[in-house]
Amino acid sequence: MSANKNNLLLLFDRPSEPVFVPKGENKTVFDVPDKFLTDRYRPIGTQLANRFNADTGDRVPVRNISIPNLDLPLQLKRRDIFSLFIPKHRKMAGKLIDIFVGMRNVDDLQSIAVYCRDRINPYMFNYCLSVALLHREDTKDLPLPSFIQSFPDKYVDSAVFSRAREEATVVPEGSRTPIIIPKDYTASDLDEEHRVAYFREDMGINLHHWHWHLVYPFESANRDIVNKDRRGELFYYMHEQIVARYNFERFSNNLGKVKRFNDLRQPIAEGYFPKMDSLVASRAWPPRFANTRLADINRSVDQIRIDLSDMEQWRDRYRAAVEQGFVTNRNGQRMPLTEEGGIDILGNIIESSSISPNQAFYGDLHNMGHVFIALAHDPDHRHLETFSVMGDSGTAMRDPIFYRWHAYIDDLFQLHKGSLPRYTVARLDYPGITVSNVQVTDGGTPNNFRTFWQQSDIDLSRGMDFTPRGAVFARFTHLQHEPFAYNITVNNASGSDVMGTVRIFMAPKFDERGLPMQFRDQRLMMIELDKFATTLRSGQNSIQRRSSDSSVTIPFERTFRSLDANRPTAGTAAESEFNFCGCGWPNHMLIPKGTPQGLAAELFVMVSNYTDDRVEQELVGTCNDSDSYCGIRDRLYPDRRNMGYPFDRMPRQGADTLADFLTPNMRVQDVTITFTDRTVLRPNTT
Numbered sequence: 001m002s003a004n005k006n007n008l009l010l011l012f013d014r015p016s017e018p019v020f021v022p023k024g025e026n027k028t029v030f031d032v033p034d035k036f037l038t039d040r041y042r043p044i045g046t047q048l049a050n051r052f053n054a055d056t057g058d059r060v061p062v063r064n065i066s067i068p069n070l071d072l073p074l075q076l077k078r079r080d081i082f083s084l085f086i087p088k089h090r091k092m093a094g095k096l097i098d099i100f101v102g103m104r105n106v107d108d109l110q111s112i113a114v115y116c117r118d119r120i121n122p123y124m125f126n127y128c129l130s131v132a133l134l135h136r137e138d139t140k141d142l143p144l145p146s147f148i149q150s151f152p153d154k155y156v157d158s159a160v161f162s163r164a165r166e167e168a169t170v171v172p173e174g175s176r177t178p179i180i181i182p183k184d185y186t187a188s189d190l191d192e193e194h195r196v197a198y199f200r201e202d203m204g205i206n207l208h209h210w211h212w213h214l215v216y217p218f219e220s221a222n223r224d225i226v227n228k229d230r231r232g233e234l235f236y237y238m239h240e241q242i243v244a245r246y247n248f249e250r251f252s253n254n255l256g257k258v259k260r261f262n263d264l265r266q267p268i269a270e271g272y273f274p275k276m277d278s279l280v281a282s283r284a285w286p287p288r289f290a291n292t293r294l295a296d297i298n299r300s301v302d303q304i305r306i307d308l309s310d311m312e313q314w315r316d317r318y319r320a321a322v323e324q325g326f327v328t329n330r331n332g333q334r335m336p337l338t339e340e341g342g343i344d345i346l347g348n349i350i351e352s353s354s355i356s357p358n359q360a361f362y363g364d365l366h367n368m369g370h371v372f373i374a375l376a377h378d379p380d381h382r383h384l385e386t387f388s389v390m391g392d393s394g395t396a397m398r399d400p401i402f403y404r405w406h407a408y409i410d411d412l413f414q415l416h417k418g419s420l421p422r423y424t425v426a427r428l429d430y431p432g433i434t435v436s437n438v439q440v441t442d443g444g445t446p447n448n449f450r451t452f453w454q455q456s457d458i459d460l461s462r463g464m465d466f467t468p469r470g471a472v473f474a475r476f477t478h479l480q481h482e483p484f485a486y487n488i489t490v491n492n493a494s495g496s497d498v499m500g501t502v503r504i505f506m507a508p509k510f511d512e513r514g515l516p517m518q519f520r521d522q523r524l525m526m527i528e529l530d531k532f533a534t535t536l537r538s539g540q541n542s543i544q545r546r547s548s549d550s551s552v553t554i555p556f557e558r559t560f561r562s563l564d565a566n567r568p569t570a571g572t573a574a575e576s577e578f579n580f581c582g583c584g585w586p587n588h589m590l591i592p593k594g595t596p597q598g599l600a601a602e603l604f605v606m607v608s609n610y611t612d613d614r615v616e617q618e619l620v621g622t623c624n625d626s627d628s629y630c631g632i633r634d635r636l637y638p639d640r641r642n643m644g645y646p647f648d649r650m651p652r653q654g655a656d657t658l659a660d661f662l663t664p665n666m667r668v669q670d671v672t673i674t675f676t677d678r679t680v681l682r683p684n685t686t
Helices: 005-012 042-052 087-102 106-117 122-135 159-170 192-200 203-215 231-251 308-324 342-351 365-374 400-417 519-525
Strands: 029-031 059-061 297-299 304-306 326-328 334-336 433-441 448-459 473-481 485-492 498-508 527-536 539-546 599-609 666-681
Touching: 005 106, 005 122, 087 106, 087 122, 106 122, 122 203, 192 231, 192 400, 192 473, 203 231, 203 473, 231 342, 231 400, 231 498, 231 519, 231 527, 304 365, 308 326, 308 342, 308 365, 308 400, 326 342, 342 365, 342 400, 365 400, 433 599, 433 666, 485 498, 485 527, 485 599, 498 519, 498 539, 527 539
Parallel strands: 029 059, 448 666
Antiparallel strands: 297 304, 326 334, 433 485, 448 473, 485 539, 498 527, 498 599, 599 666
């Protein structure tokens, strides 16, 4: 027997329905051995076979194998919520990942996955199987379904589901109409933070955050799964960019920069009411009321007993390490915080993955910050409440406090960045290369980005258990921009053909008070828009680059990929390209919202020396297009420079403004971002 590995993807379908119920569009049935059935269904196995084997499509034989010890992963109940931030849950997940990755072939992986499917918590099962499929040599090319397909309850207003069930039950497939999700359903503009809810609650950016943690899991006995190239630095940079982008959106809505949550003993001014239910746990996500205070946690159910003073101690030890210029590993040895690798070490310490050099001493600052906030409403479990959205990597970005917490985490990273040698003109310049002109075009006024609202449809049916089959669509509203292109003129006076790396960033031109931004502040609001290598012929070069080719983003179709729609014929070359790398900022959120009057911004373009940037490696597959925030799977990070270069350090003496900072291989173009309050339907929606 040799299993078709694509059948593994069916195990993501309707996560709470038993594994023997037909799966997918073809009503595929797994022939489950009797001993694999749970205690509830084993006594009636024959009846179940007779009931569900009629009118089915493909049949998938499941090999009867011996089952490894699952005692640790089984400690999390089926109807509980799973959190990567809770240490107990991370250990459970790490064990299950190791079991899945350790299966000798696809047949055995299918068997253990089928066995676990109805026993393991569905959220943890989905996460662990996804990580395993991404990292096994024999399954890494599988097109993982979007997480929203399996668990739409993490992204959609709970009121949608009762209407969706009614639509699916009453209306025949083919006649169903999309259910509209209100653009404003978690709060009104009486709460000023709600002005940026469209960003925080955007499905695409929350899916990006979830998928990033699939690619970079916290824990595994297989060190290679966790210890990826520059993982700690990427943790720093990806989150730093999220905060920068959030601040850009705040400026677009007449709000100041987010205030760091740097005093854990002060009340959290912002409340948040998520208006979502967990379909698996059958309970609502808890809210947080305004001015909630954090408290020491003592929850035996989660095996967490930790005080706020522990967090403060870990913070102080981190600060001391930065001041001293080294960290101490678990063997008592000093690890210098060098100019090139120091940020990577510090990222691993703050994220506190299993490759932290000294987890016992430096603690678990980032993750436990999430936990303290997520359990602020019930720190001792007296009300039997679970954690709030801040406790789940798939939902945490919805909450305003996420950005305040990460603004503080970024501030800790900047302590190290501020200690590094500042870039000199010689380290920034590319002799002989001059960027002489930059223009952005989108079919309208040059150097003006145009944004608007767009409505798109997603199919909820694969995540809605025990409802009639057939597509059930929800229609949501999100920010969108007109497609555009950069037109860059570069003069190469070096006398020979050379290679360059084009780096494109953008930041607001003015601060909250309407004053020109000082460069030391503006650099922290620079959002990366693109980065690519190009050949520069001797003389003048005209470079054009489309926004859809950005090294930061993935297209809408990949963010919300349906595995059944437009699937190529099995066994063809086209099918081999139908792989899914869902880690990437969503393209529809590449450009901030702007304002109706036009938000003034500065577009920065730099051409650096590719010889100094180059990483020697072969790039394979189709998951190479969103590397800035996600790296490249199974490869080195494709840029030797520090992430965020040239804005990752304090400016040199005298560079008080962005204009002062420029060298000939850089250019700044004034641009505007103009928002029009109109809503259009995405082409080819249902």
